Amino acid sequence: MDSMMSERAADPGAAAIEREIAGWMRGYLAELLEIPLEEIDDDTSFDRYGLDSLASVGMIGDLEEWLGVELDPVLASDHPSIRALARALAADERRRLLLTRRLRLPAASRP
Amino acid sequence: MSGPGASAAAIQRHYDIGDEFYALWLDESRTYSCALWEGEEDLHAAQLRKIDWHLARCGAQGVRRLLDIGCGWGALLRRATERHGVAQAVGLTLSAAQQRLIEANGRPRVEARLEGWAEHRPGATYDAIVSIGAFEHFARLDQSPAEKLAGYRAFFTFCHEALAPGGRLSLQTITYENADRRDFSRFFAEHIFPESDLPHLTEIVSAAQGLFEIEQLRQDRAHYARTARAWLSRLKAQRAAAEALVGAETVERYKKYLGLLVLGFHAGTMNLARIGLRRLEKWR
Numbered sequence: 001m002d003s004m005m006s007e008r009a010a011d012p013g014a015a016a017i018e019r020e021i022a023g024w025m026r027g028y029l030a031e032l033l034e035i036p037l038e039e040i041d042d043d044t045s046f047d048r049y050g051l052d053s054l055a056s057v058g059m060i061g062d063l064e065e066w067l068g069v070e071l072d073p074v075l076a077s078d079h080p081s082i083r084a085l086a087r088a089l090a091a092d093e094r095r096r097l098l099l100t101r102r103l104r105l106p107a108a109s110r111p
Numbered sequence: 112m113s114g115p116g117a118s119a120a121a122i123q124r125h126y127d128i129g130d131e132f133y134a135l136w137l138d139e140s141r142t143y144s145c146a147l148w149e150g151e152e153d154l155h156a157a158q159l160r161k162i163d164w165h166l167a168r169c170g171a172q173g174v175r176r177l178l179d180i181g182c183g184w185g186a187l188l189r190r191a192t193e194r195h196g197v198a199q200a201v202g203l204t205l206s207a208a209q210q211r212l213i214e215a216n217g218r219p220r221v222e223a224r225l226e227g228w229a230e231h232r233p234g235a236t237y238d239a240i241v242s243i244g245a246f247e248h249f250a251r252l253d254q255s256p257a258e259k260l261a262g263y264r265a266f267f268t269f270c271h272e273a274l275a276p277g278g279r280l281s282l283q284t285i286t287y288e289n290a291d292r293r294d295f296s297r298f299f300a301e302h303i304f305p306e307s308d309l310p311h312l313t314e315i316v317s318a319a320q321g322l323f324e325i326e327q328l329r330q331d332r333a334h335y336a337r338t339a340r341a342w343l344s345r346l347k348a349q350r351a352a353a354e355a356l357v358g359a360e361t362v363e364r365y366k367k368y369l370g371l372l373v374l375g376f377h378a379g380t381m382n383l384a385r386i387g388l389r390r391l392e393k394w395r
Contacts, residue, residue, distance in 0.1 A: 053378075057370035070347065072340070073370035074377045 016105045018090040024066060025082045028059065042083040046076055053077070068102050069095060115229070115262030116249035117306040119205045130184070130208055132356045136346040140186035144244035144283060145335040145383045154341045157334075161283075162187045165241045166195050168281035168327065168387040174238035175199065178273065180228050181245025185213035185221065192220040203231055228269050236275040246284035246315075250308040252292060259308065263318035271322045271390055280323060280388045286312050288332065290380035312384055319388060327387035332376040335383040339372035 022042055030037040033049060046056055056076040064071040071089075079085040089095065099105075130141075137143055138155040146157035147164050165187070171177050173196040179187050182202025191197040202223045204210050213223035224231065249266055250259040270280050287309050316325065346353060346365060353362045375381040 053371055053374050053380075054367060057367055057374055061366060061370060070344065073343065073373045074336075077374055077378060 013096055013100050013105065014090040017096065017099050017103060018086045020103045020105065021063075021067075021086040021089055022082050024063070025059075025086065028062065029082070032059075040082070042086075043081050045080045047080060051076070067099060069098055115254075115258075115265060116251060119227070121248075121306040128361070129356055130212055132353060132361075133184075135349040135353050135356070136342050140190075141184040142186045143183050145285075145331065146338045146341075147331070147385075148334050148337055154338070154345075157338070158186070159190070161243075162190050163194075164385070165243060165281040165283065166191055166239075168385075169239035169241055169279040171195050171197055171239040171241070173197070176201070176235060176237045176239075178233070178237040178240045179203070180240065180242035181248075182209070182213070182223060183244070184209055185216070185223060187241060187243070188213065188221045188223070189216075189218065192218065201237075203228060228266060231269075231273075233273045236278075237273050238275050238278055240270050240274060240278070240280045241282075242280070243283040244285075246282060247309055248307045250310065251306045252308045254308065259310075260314055260318055263310065263314060267319045267322045274390045276390065276392055278390045279326075280390070282315075282384075282386045282388060284310060284315070284384055284386075285335070286310050286315070286382045286384050288379050288382035290375075309381070312382070315384070315386065322391060323388035324391055325386060326389050327385075329385040330382050331385060332379060332382045335381075336373050336376035339369050339376065343369040343373065 026037060026040045026042075029035075029040050029049060032055070046059075051059065057073045060071050060073050060075050075088065076085060079088040089099070133143065134141060138146075138153075138158050140155060140158050140162075142158040142162070145161065146154060147161035148157045149160065166172070169177075171191055175198050177188075177191050177197045177200045179191075179200065179202040182188055182204050185202055188200040188202045191200045198220060200221050202213065202221070203226055204213075204223060205225070205227055207225055210223045210225040213221065246263075246266075250262050254262070274280065291311070292308055319325070343366065346362070346369065350362060353365075372381075376383065
């Protein structure tokens with residue numbers, strides 16, 4: 001049933017996941033870097049925020065804890081901004097249903 | 112002193128954290144180094160393939176005496192005697208816990224010694240030598256490039272003297288690839304591998320010159336990223352048991368360390384070299 005879901009029907013779900021994850025990451029970076037939340041920019045690279053490899057691995061670890069889904073430690077290196085990372089996570093179809101449930105988002109409407 | 116590199120105390124701090132802890136997330140053979148993957152398979156099969164690759168590279172099949180420098184928990188020693196017909200397999204380790212465990216298993220043709228290669232007096236020559244995941248500890252961060260190279264040279268000189276004519280050495284080590292000690296994570300130096308500095312491939316080649324010819328070289332960083340991913344995944348799955356053994360803080364530290372390993376090999380700051388070397392004979 002889930003695998004039958006069309007791309008179009010799943011898209012609103014992906015957008016919601018992306019929004020949730022980006023929101024969490026803004027809060028995480030604001031706290032980590034001790035700067036106001038409104039100064040966090042979704043397109044600024046983690047590198048420019050001064051995150052080294054240890055901090056980037058740590059961030060993925062904490063995101064993993066929050067989501068309750070296993071994540072690859074290279075994710076923040078391969079997708080090096082809040083927007084890129086949130087989008088990459090939301091784009092993974094196998095993970096989408098699980099994340100929808102974990103984030104308690106309304107399930108995407110069925111076709 | 113156990114040699115020119117990291118001290119026994121530094122090695123023990125890392126490896127003696129507890130056999131049971133490592134047993135939770137390493138494969139059944141408890142092999143703590145990069146596996147050799149071929150297609151879809153489990154970690155254990157890939158670790159055994161790695162061991163077999165090195166035993167084949169150093170020509171260990173049916174030999175009288177084999178030396179394993181940095182023998183870990185003895186997986187290669189066991190396999191050499193049980194599957195490759197090696198009559199006597201001697202392993203060196205600086206970890207007391209590892210040495211005790213191998214000796215407690217009481218295998219007649221396997222011997223584990225608590226000493227570094229610089230202290231080891233072979234008695235008789237070896238027909239083949241393997242060293243996997245030990246070279247990483249043969250240099251310290253406070254050494255000059257010349258001192259570092261001299262230490263590596265001393266290692267290859269030891270192997271040259273310990274090997275019978277025509278004998279082979281199979282070596283596996285992490286190397287600096289697109290990085291060097293200056294941009295290497297302090298976290299590694301302070302919390303994971305104290306006192307250890309990684310080699311550049313050129314330093315290995317240079318230190319072996321005139322003593323060994325290089326017969327084969329594989330650069331396998333993708334294999335290490337995959338191995339570290341497998342370890343990390345297993346550690347996460349065993350988290351409660353791991354925390355009960357060593358505490359939450361240590362588990363968290365190892366999760367970061369394994370994550371950094373994955374990232375380093377993925378990004379190419381580090382590489383994994385597997386090198387087949389053959390002892391050169393003096394002809395002049």
